[in-house]
Amino acid sequence: MAGAVPDDPSPLRPFTRVVRVVRTGSTNTDLREAVTADPGAWPHLSVLVAQTQDAGRGRAGRGWDTAPGTALTASVLLRPRVPPGRLPWLTLLAGLAVQRATAELTGVRTGLKWPNDVLVLDVGEEVDGWGTDRKVAGILAEALPAAGPHAAGPHAATSHAGAGHAGSLAVVLGTGVNVAQTRDQLPVPWATSLRLAADARVTTPGAEELLSGVGRHLADLLTRWEAAAGDARAAGLAEDVARVCVTLGRSVRAELPGGIEVTGTATALDNDGHLLLRTPEGAERTVRAGDVRHVRAG
């Protein structure tokens, strides 16, 4: 990462450490490398934010393209005190934090597409796989391999009993939000930005303001999630996610790893945050990973 700026003297709450860079390839790649090299320097809820990202990464090896200075591109280091099996919820909870912050700051109606997309709802012509919704943000969660005694960091010192692996998991949670792009600056027809989607009378929030909103919601959701040892249903979080997850109730085509395709109606999220589908034959299928496209019923 080039042009590292010294740590902010008045860090954005609730982040524990804020590092800004002017320009880099990928904040996820940088944060992974930095945490691996010096785990003790990156407490739970540290954030690395870049003004410009030149080689952003999306899910499934795809790129994440944002014109300089038009987007929020940030990665947060988390050491969630939950059993590893509950980790799929993290992407959904981060999506919920972004959904809430974007809606709150712009008045734009946003929702989640399982598992990692934040959408602006009902704003355009039909686009295959996206309906009339448009993608405004994406989440890329990457778990780090367990490391030595420092891996738990200071956060682990407060770990609650019963979480088992308390503090030993480290996850880099990347968030990309399209803030101010014009139509021409967006890489795909199903993308939008907050500026394009918001009422012209609304001032689009800056990336910093957005980051602060996302951080506040994320910290709140994580506290509730950890208090229930990762059981999102018990914490009432599964319901919160389901309320804004527009994939549920839709006809979808899921492309599973290995190229297998399953179609059906998305009915629910299971206890681990996986998507349940009811196939036309009446069978139930669990989608744990892969791409989901929203298709028109009938």
Ligand SMILES: Nc1ncnc2c1ncn2[C@@H]1O[C@H](COP(=O)(O)OP(=O)(O)OP(=O)(O)O)[C@@H](O)[C@H]1O
């Ligand atoms: N700023 C952005 N906003 C919304 N979506 C984006 C953005 N940048 C990249 N994408 C997404 O990334 C993908 C394009 O990335 P890339 O050019 O690496 O794709 P690819 O691997 O060639 O994709 P595909 O297999 O979909 O053709 C698209 O699927 C698109 O959803």
Ligand SMILES: O=C(O)CCCC[C@@H]1SC[C@@H]2NC(=O)N[C@@H]21
């Ligand atoms: O929708 C996706 O496929 C996920 C996109 C995630 C993009 C963010 S931008 C900040 C962080 N750094 C990256 O290289 N990727 C994530």
